Amino acid sequence: MTDQDETDGPAPPRRRSFLARRTGTDDFGIVLTLLVTAYIAYALSAALWVEILVFVLYLFTLGLAVRTSRPMPRQKRFVRVVLVVSAVVSAVALLTLPRAAADGVLDGVVCVILMTALVVILDRILRRTAVTVQSLAGALSAYLIIGMFFASLFGVMDAVTPGPFFASGEAANPRSFQYFSYTTLTTLGYGDYTAALFPGRSIATFEALVGQVFLAVLVARLVAAFHGRAEAILPERSDD
Structure with a gap:
């Protein structure tokens, strides 16, 4: 036996990253926690540092949605590109553009990030055949993301259209957009905020439709998965 043979052996196990050690498949609880934290942050303040904090969240x-959803390698590569490009574009905008223009760019980048996360999460949830606490956390995460996406979309529209976004003439900020988005998504319709222009009104109406369709489809999917699971268990018990 040569010295080379003596030194050769099984490769040492690769050390997993911090995220890999803390998250597993379908571990959507952490994703939901991050989204709730972002929601609370915007509810408390609309300062620039809060916008940056929420963007990082x-x-x-x-990143966590991709890790816990275990998508295909091609999807992972696409998400990596989205993360890198989003970070670079946002940093350049914050450093070189006026505050109003930078907010518009930041909202546009956030739209891309949230839409990508939404697709990844929904793809995983709809492929599951069992209803678990984690799948419910994923569904809640998707619902929150929809509201946050439209809030950012309203921010983009405010940046590119002349005049105030709201009919009251009040200056808009991330807090007011988040409030307006979720009252629209949940069809509460308090009426204290209304889009001034028809493009904003059209998007708000579309958001309300998306919210209702999402809930209807999601509930039907979860009930079907639960019913299928129950039918699979009952024959096993009858055989016993």
């Missing part, structure tokens, strides 16, 4: 949300 969105980046982590997308």
